Amino acid sequence: MGIEVRNITKRFGEFTALDNVSLRVPKGDLVALLGPSGCGKTTLLRIIAGLENADEGRVLFDGEDATHHRVQERRVGFVFQHYALFRHMTVFENVAFGLRVKPKRFRPSEQEIKDRVQELLGLVHLEWLADQYPSQLSGGQRQRVALSRALAVEPKVLLLDEPFGALDAQVRKSLRRWLRRLHDEIHVTSVFVTHDQEEALEVADRVVIMKDGTVVQSGTPVEVYEQPATAFVYKFLGNVNHFPGTISEGKAHVGNMAFDLPAEAQGQTASIYVRPHEMILDHSPFGDRCFRASVRHINPAGPYVKVELITDWGESVDVEISREEYQRLNLTRDAEVYASPRETKIYLEQG
Amino acid sequence: MIRYALIAVALSFLVFFLILPLVTVFSQALSKGLRAYLVVFADSDTISAIRLTLITVAVAVPLNTLFGIIAAWAIAKFEFRGKMVLITLIDLPFSVSPVISGLVFILIFGSQGLLGPWLSAHHLKIVYAVPGIALVTTFVTLPFVARELIPLMQEQGTEEEEAALVLGATGLQTFFRVTLPNIKWGLLYGVILCNARAMGEFGAVSVVSGHIRGLTNTVPLHVEILYNEYNFVGAFAVASLLAFLALVTLALKSVVEWKSERSGRRMTGVREEATDGH
Numbered sequence: 001m002g003i004e005v006r007n008i009t010k011r012f013g014e015f016t017a018l019d020n021v022s023l024r025v026p027k028g029d030l031v032a033l034l035g036p037s038g039c040g041k042t043t044l045l046r047i048i049a050g051l052e053n054a055d056e057g058r059v060l061f062d063g064e065d066a067t068h069h070r071v072q073e074r075r076v077g078f079v080f081q082h083y084a085l086f087r088h089m090t091v092f093e094n095v096a097f098g099l100r101v102k103p104k105r106f107r108p109s110e111q112e113i114k115d116r117v118q119e120l121l122g123l124v125h126l127e128w129l130a131d132q133y134p135s136q137l138s139g140g141q142r143q144r145v146a147l148s149r150a151l152a153v154e155p156k157v158l159l160l161d162e163p164f165g166a167l168d169a170q171v172r173k174s175l176r177r178w179l180r181r182l183h184d185e186i187h188v189t190s191v192f193v194t195h196d197q198e199e200a201l202e203v204a205d206r207v208v209i210m211k212d213g214t215v216v217q218s219g220t221p222v223e224v225y226e227q228p229a230t231a232f233v234y235k236f237l238g239n240v241n242h243f244p245g246t247i248s249e250g251k252a253h254v255g256n257m258a259f260d261l262p263a264e265a266q267g268q269t270a271s272i273y274v275r276p277h278e279m280i281l282d283h284s285p286f287g288d289r290c291f292r293a294s295v296r297h298i299n300p301a302g303p304y305v306k307v308e309l310i311t312d313w314g315e316s317v318d319v320e321i322s323r324e325e326y327q328r329l330n331l332t333r334d335a336e337v338y339a340s341p342r343e344t345k346i347y348l349e350q351g
Numbered sequence: 352m353i354r355y356a357l358i359a360v361a362l363s364f365l366v367f368f369l370i371l372p373l374v375t376v377f378s379q380a381l382s383k384g385l386r387a388y389l390v391v392f393a394d395s396d397t398i399s400a401i402r403l404t405l406i407t408v409a410v411a412v413p414l415n416t417l418f419g420i421i422a423a424w425a426i427a428k429f430e431f432r433g434k435m436v437l438i439t440l441i442d443l444p445f446s447v448s449p450v451i452s453g454l455v456f457i458l459i460f461g462s463q464g465l466l467g468p469w470l471s472a473h474h475l476k477i478v479y480a481v482p483g484i485a486l487v488t489t490f491v492t493l494p495f496v497a498r499e500l501i502p503l504m505q506e507q508g509t510e511e512e513e514a515a516l517v518l519g520a521t522g523l524q525t526f527f528r529v530t531l532p533n534i535k536w537g538l539l540y541g542v543i544l545c546n547a548r549a550m551g552e553f554g555a556v557s558v559v560s561g562h563i564r565g566l567t568n569t570v571p572l573h574v575e576i577l578y579n580e581y582n583f584v585g586a587f588a589v590a591s592l593l594a595f596l597a598l599v600t601l602a603l604k605s606v607v608e609w610k611s612e613r614s615g616r617r618m619t620g621v622r623e624e625a626t627d628g629h
Binding site: 077086101102149 | 510511513514515516517518519520521524528529532533
């Protein structure tokens, strides 16, 4: 089922959590709502679920207006950030809950419930935990129980609030791959909220980036990564170095470097952004755009060597170079180097 | 050395203030033998005092249980204006002397009181009658259940209820299948304390009762009357009933505490539970 959100506005007292947000989730897609905390992404998810009412705007399921449908009628599956498993029920009863509370004429028989729960626990590979209580499970297991509980009522939409937020790094990685595979298997339209850009880019078909209650950009992971619409998106999707520049004679200037301005952009000040792995280092000046800096810190642990530089004008710059490059340069602390950005993003701002 | 000194002080304090009175109650009650002790309970005034106390409890405890659940539910699960005022008001009966509480009810329902003329015009008697006793007892014991449930329900939050609603449960199903099981031990604990206090309340009841023998005397008031009449065996025999109930309450309370701690541990996720018995 496709979801459409039209011009949603939500205020909590003086605070505007969502400001005229519109959004489309095509049927069968897995969409990530990505943004820093407080950007309104969880509120939007809760409005789609019906757990929260919007002050203005509409929510449509498959083109049908669901704005005034109660949460029970929306047939959504919701996975809470802290799982919200029923603590006094076994795993089996947790998953069976949605089936047991159905009105009598729709309620499956005891045997059907049993089969369905077993099947769902099988889907998440947890059949063997059916008789345990939530507190006896690990975080990752609780997450999977929460997911199969949500799937038990055959929801038309699956909504997940920070599904991996409370898990440690290892479990997180394997669970998000697993979620992707599960989605490919069952194809239920899904929306998940996250503040982790890596997670969003890896798992989702489409990423919706939010900031201060508005949608800044949406698109496939490749689109948003390669063509970030604003400086915010660019900064949010990975580490960046920021060089404030001045504009004169149709170019942006930083130190002794000059950059061409983007064609359609307007503004008085320029911000030049460079990702750490887009920086090239050498011992002597090279190319037509480079600056002198000294090495402040080197962290050789990990697949890349991370180098922190200080420019002549006192800014700190992060650089990631390959191990081979690091050995070739034979860098040491306080050494003098020349650095050049290979690839830049320039955004112009007013004033 | 300090450790033993502290334990000795604490123990002797306990013996002096708790054990000694308890022992005295039972020894005085039985000082003229078991027969004299039992005779007291055959007395019609004693029986009617016990009956009145039971009626009072039967009114106050269910009312306050219901009120406690509703108030705690409202406070813990919803945001609204005046929430802090409500929390403070619930504590009021604890902070006001019971005698004052009793007087307030006289001022409202008494013949010179606010509603007095209207009540007497309709031949309704509240003060110096059973309804008044039930009313003040309810007032005095109002905070017990609510106070017990509010922090518990606040701590548990609303996510489980939301999960139930999303899964299609109605409001009532959510309450009986999710909320109530999660608070049952706290609720029981509150009810036990409320019950104990309702049976033992003296001050407020004394003010509104009028001390009419066989009609408006509760067990604690009856004890006082017997004592003032120098019927020591009688007074202590009836008092021993209250003391016995206090001990039963204490035992029940410990059981409930132990149970709720165990289920609390199960619920909050101490992993030791996973290894034993499963």
